[in-house]
Amino acid sequence: MASLSPLPPPNPSSSNPERSRALNKIPPFFTKIPSWISLSSSAASSSSSSPLPFIRKDKNQKGFLENLHLVSLSKQGRFHEARQFLSFMDSSGILIGADFYKILFESCGAQRSLHDGRFFHQHMLKNIGRSDSYGVPGDCLLRMYFDCAGFDDARKLFEEMPNKRLNDWGIMISGYAENGLFHEAIALFYKMKSDGFRLEPTIITCLLRASSTALELELGRQIHSYVVKTGLVPDVSVDTELVNLYVKCGCLESSALLLDHMVESNVVAWTSLMVGYTQAGRQVEALVLFDRMMQHGVELDHFVFSIVLKACSALEDREAGWQVHGCIIKLGMDSDVSAGTPIVDFYVKCGSIGDACNAFDRISQPNEVSWSAIITGYAQVDRFEECFEIFRYLRSRDMLLNSFIYTSLFQVCAALADPNSGSQLHADALKRGLVSKLYGESALVTMYSRSGNLDYARRTFELIAEPDTVAWTAIIAGCAYHGRASEALELFKRMQSHGVKPNSITFIGILNACSHSGLIFEAREYLDSMSKFYRVKPTVDHYNCMVDVYCRAGQLEEAFKLIDSGSFEPDALSWKILLGGCTTHQNVDLGKIAGENYLKMEPEDAAAYVLTFNMYASAGRWAEAASIRKMMNGRGVKKEVSCSWITVKDK
DNA sequence: TTAGGGTTAG
CATH class of the missing domain: 1.25.40 (Serine Threonine Protein Phosphatase 5, Tetratricopeptide repeat)
Structure with missing residues (x-):
């Protein structure tokens, strides 16, 4: 159900007849250069920061396309090709326009290429001299040199500047x-x-x-x-x-x-301090400041709203968020993408997908941030089909996509265990350069491992330049998921030798690995070492993993002893795991205790009744089983109907 | 000048 329609080639407008005509005018050498970005109008206008729209006014100028191609190569960091192409331009008598020089310098700065920056600077001096009147002000050169750490070049240029x-x-x-x-x-x-x-x-x-x-x-x-x-x-x-x-x-x-x-009074200063408070986890003070700000009559803008809504969602304070939303509506700013998107995010974080959708619909021109916020929202409430639908829509309209969108979709594919869509998305994101470092990469590791391909997960992991705690945890958890304990433990060692510190979730992965492979002794060692050596305090989740280790190994008494030891506060899951173990290993006496505790903690949970029933039934204790069934009916608890899906011919 | 969307688990 979740498979994607076949992906079109990256340049959707390659068959445009107008473009073909334009291409016929330029030298054959030009067409051989493999750069679809250069000549794609959609790429030129897709980014708001693109300098190309303002250049378009010179569209009819001689050599416009060549200039465009030159800067495109430089923006891609393909300076070697850019310089080759420039020599072709020189020999054809095509000048570089002032605006294009500026972009070349910007690109060199962005790519930190001092060598190429100097080259283009010299080229400019040779061809047009040191003339601000041409329209290339000295400051963009200064900036370029600082970006490339060419401090001496900057100083020299500055000292020689007449004015x-x-x-x-x-x-x-x-x-x-x-x-x-x-x-x-x-x-x-x-x-x-x-x-x-x-x-x-x-x-x-x-x-x-x-x-x-x-x-x-x-x-x-x-x-x-x-x-x-x-x-x-x-x-x-x-x-x-x-x-x-x-x-x-x-x-x-x-x-x-x-x-x-x-x-x-200045709104930027107020916002700045609010950011400081929220980043320090002092959300309440941020809200107090917002209140004071309003009393001071400071004119509010979308920056303030965005930060105050973030504070509200962090505090899970729906009431405050609603008030801010109301305030935005009163100012008529809810249709503005900069104020509307944080509202969407606020509702997404509160789990109110309906409200998030309503807020989204109010945005007059949603941007890629708005879209990624709503995709995340759908993904969070397991409405995966909508995530794909939105993606197909964005793609079919050739709208701007970003790495956030892909990262969320990788998660969706992981949840669906859908390797087909997953690998298509991966390829698509790679082509567009939108696999974000760490975020996207870790999500991919999980996607591949969840969809059954641990080999790909490992390969994806090994390609990560500097894996962080999350990335290591993803691959460790992946190995644990596939029952490959020794690999998981090996990776854990490697992680430490790389100086990366494990966190609480890493240990869940480690303990799981032990549990799937019956490594009781090792699991106990890791659990004990957590706070001793790693300064990670074990939580009930870690103890539950340990309970699971004992249960799977049939050591039910040990499991019970741990739950009963007082070293942690057992929750419903602790008893549920023990109950499962008792069913598998036919220990009705302990199972009875586990079932009773589980039922006491989760009287509304159908699973508690079903599992307890199964435990008695599998031991042939039908009278007790029947009493559980009766209790369930008496309390009106209904078992949720489950479902599953398969994909047949993309349907 | 100030921000907004995402990564790892059971």
């Missing part, structure tokens, strides 16, 4: 500071002053932002005191940056104090 603008100083100072070169940043700061520049708030702001990005609290403090001492005119952006600095560095109290004394 240094405020912005250029700002880039230099923050560039140094963000890269940890604080002495250089401060020296330049003083140089600027001695050169007769007034210390504009923008420069102070640059330095402060760099300090908060680098978490350089001390430097930030010094700038703060400089601001106070020199009696710089109070400035709302400086104040806001200071609030942000203290938040980022974890000094929430200082930040709150500053906020109280700001010259002018």
Whole structure:
């Protein structure tokens, strides 16, 4: 039921006749270059951050397509091909447009390729000279050099700049500071002053932002005191940056104090502190701040709503969330994607898929974040078919997809144990570069192991560059799921040798592995070592795994002793496991105790009656079995009808 | 200047 329709090729518009005509005009060499992204209009317009839409106005300019192709190669990091293509452009007399130079420099910066950055810089100097009038301002070169850690190049360029603008100083100072070169940043700061520049708030702001990005609290403090001492005119952006600095560095109290004394109330500063509170798990204070903010009459925006709704869902405070939702409706912002999406997420986190859908329907132009939020919502309530439907819809419309969507769908395939859809999605995500590091990769490991292919799960795992605790746990749990205890334990050793620390869930995997392979002694050792060596406190879940270990091995008395030992607070599951063990190993005396306790704890759970009934029945104790059946009927407990599914010819 | 969606278990 969950299989996907066959996937079309990645460039859906390759058969467009207009495009074919356009391609005929360009040299044959051009068409041989394997780059579907270059010439796909959908790719060009799919990202809001794409610079291509604004370039389109020059569409008729000579060499437009070539310029487009060149920057596309550079954006993909294919600089070798880009340089080859550039030499072809040079020989054909095609110039690089100013906007395209800018993108080339941006790409070099993004890919940290100093070598190529220098090359394109030299190319520009050779062809158009050092002229801002061409439309390539020096600041994008400065930025590129800082992004590529070409500090000397940046300094040289800056020193040679005939007309240094405020912005250029700002880039230099923050560039140094963000890269940890604080002495250089401060020296330049003083140089600027001695050169007769007034210390504009923008420069102070640059330095402060760099300090908060680098978490350089001390430097930030010094700038703060400089601001106070020199009696710089109070400035709302400086104040806001200071609030942000203290938040980022974890000094929430200082930040709150500053906020109280700001010259002018500013929504960004309030939001910043709210973020600080929520990240520190102080959700209640975030809500109190929101309340105060409203009393101060600060104009609310979607950033505030998003963070306050997050606090509400973390607190599981539906009432507060509803109020915020109401507030958003009153302001008429619920149709705005930036406010609407956090509402969807809030309802998803509360498990109210219906409310989430209603909120989603109100969004006038849902974006990929909205879609991924609603897909996650459906996945959480096991409405897997809807997840696929949405995905097919997005894909058929060639809408923007992202790694979040794929990660959720991998989880769906894991839940459905559907390797067909799973591997198609995997391939699709790979082609689009949308398997996110760790998140997506761990979900894939689980997807393959759950759908029966431990071999693929292992291969996927081995391809993870730096597996974290979650990724290791995923593969360990996968091995445990397939009863491959020795592999799981081996991986656990490897994990530690890589310096990755196990967490509570890792131990569930380890104990499960032991339980499926009858490793009683080892399980006990691991359970005991948890708090001793790993500082992970065992919970009832871990003890239940241990109960399961004993039960599967037929050591029912041991299982009972553990439950009865007082070392943990047994829950219904503890008794349920023991009851199952007693049924398998025909121990009615213990089974009776287990059943009674289980029934006492979960009187509404049909399974409690059915399992107790089965235990008596399998021992031929029909009178007791009948009394259980009678008790179940008397209490009106009904067994849930179960179902399963198979896929036949994609249906 | 401030945020929003996802990873591991029984």
